Amino acid sequence: MMIPVFPLNAHVFPEGRLSLRIFEARYLRMVRERAGRPDGFAMGMLVDGEAGGDVLDLATLVNIVDFDQLQDGLLGITVEGVELVRLSQMRTDADGLRWARYESVSIWADAAPGEDDGIKPALLRLFKEYPEIGDLYPGAERRPLDWCMLRWLELLPIDAKAKAHILTRPSPEMALALIHSIIDRSDPS
Numbered sequence: 001m002m003i004p005v006f007p008l009n010a011h012v013f014p015e016g017r018l019s020l021r022i023f024e025a026r027y028l029r030m031v032r033e034r035a036g037r038p039d040g041f042a043m044g045m046l047v048d049g050e051a052g053g054d055v056l057d058l059a060t061l062v063n064i065v066d067f068d069q070l071q072d073g074l075l076g077i078t079v080e081g082v083e084l085v086r087l088s089q090m091r092t093d094a095d096g097l098r099w100a101r102y103e104s105v106s107i108w109a110d111a112a113p114g115e116d117d118g119i120k121p122a123l124l125r126l127f128k129e130y131p132e133i134g135d136l137y138p139g140a141e142r143r144p145l146d147w148c149m150l151r152w153l154e155l156l157p158i159d160a161k162a163k164a165h166i167l168t169r170p171s172p173e174m175a176l177a178l179i180h181s182i183i184d185r186s187d188p189s
Helices: 025-034 119-129 145-155 160-167 173-186
Strands: 002-008 017-022 041-046 055-069 075-092 098-104
Touching (some): 002 025, 002 055, 017 025, 025 075, 041 075, 041 098, 041 160, 055 098, 119 145, 119 173, 145 160, 145 173
Parallel strands (some): 002 041
Antiparallel strands (some): 017 075, 055 075, 075 098
């Protein structure tokens, strides 16, 4: 089965949410064709952050959970990540919309993350400081550690290839170490 691919510098992973402004004709067509479908579209991570550039083969299948006309007249949508997928056989339509086949990929297949006292409180403080992000996640205080780690990986300004590598490791240990290296330096509390 082929699915449209929306390449972007911003990242969203399973159960994550992202607000998007849709203005290019190819993506307006994609939204029109995929709204309400259980197999939405794939959010592809750009390799070097270059618009129109290469997309990693690791992406997130997303569904549209909300839409609105923005003040500037553009279409605003909110997407929610459903599952991590591997893309293959990518092709491009005449208008530039990319399509690919996909298959599910497990995140940290061998082990669930253990307990951690710092990651969730730091994420909740970040959500409070940036309500435009926090408002996407009501009930975040009740979410498990692996969910919080995925939100951190979405937000951290690290290379897309590094994020893909971390997500496909057998365990979450590399993700834990990276997130702690950032939050422990910037928020010693």
